[in-house]
Amino acid sequence: MTTFKVVVTGRLPEAVLGELAAAGTLWTPPDGGPLSPEELRAAVPGANAIVSMLHDRIDGAVADAAGPGLRVVANVAVGYDNLDVPALRERGVTATNTPGVLTDATADLAMGLLLSVSRRLGEGERLIRSGRPWRFALDFMLGSQVGGKLLGVVGLGEIGRAVARRARAFGMSVAYTGRRRAAPEVERELDASYLPMPDLLAASDVLTLHCPLTPATRHLIDAAALAAMKPTAYLVNTSRGPVVDEAALVEALKSGVIAGAGLDVFEDEPRVHPGLLDLDNVVLVPHLGSATTETRTAMARLAADNVRAVLSGAPPLTPITG
Ligand code: GLV
């Protein structure tokens, strides 16, 4: 029997590692990762499968370092901007991601950020922990109601739709933009209207980003886009940091161009623009969109199942086809 080499670049739940070990010999980072590009390059020679984390850049050079035995790269994330999919395809390597299993967790977090920034939860927490005196007063720390407001969704894919459903339960109405219009039954279910980007920017009370990071969406939210938003509007980003020009966002938040932002992702993770740290009207969390025990286990298991399928000659469960 052939023994496959499976390189796992980060920590996976023990149970899932056990399942993967049935597929081949595992290599895992001695310190749990993350791997530097050099460490990654050093780990992959002879690999038949790579289970990658979202900050590992897996391109043609990494595939070449792995050698001709490499068959599958299973990204433990739905986003796959870290993979050079065409370069992998050229080398006969299947790439997979983890759609579906993280939809609800990520949508929950987007809703959490939306409520946190509009109701000033981070600011309130900081106030209490600071020990500074406070008292209930009718005009104390007023936020903004979400019910009756318009949620603008950029990218009405699975996660965007899940956020829209939640927002509707909070009394919000929904508009969206995207590369193409959603199916009529999706528009009907969410009572969602399609708007071109400029109109969505101008109309939204909360703009939430659910597009993949591609050359077309890099800095989609730049100074001009922010200037087109309402001064009372909030921006929520649980997609990828570089979709937003972070320096422009700092300026917009400082000068009241928009009212606030809730950010789960950053342009140069784990670095966070220092200008954001000084602002009270931004809620910052460290890339937690899919971070529930249930969801992370399901993501790891799906990646492992993709590896096992491809190594056994079966079709992958969730191939990246784009
Ligand atoms: C997380 O950011 C993911 O793409 O799964």
Ligand code: GLV
């Ligand atoms: C607020 O705490 C209220 O009771 O209205």
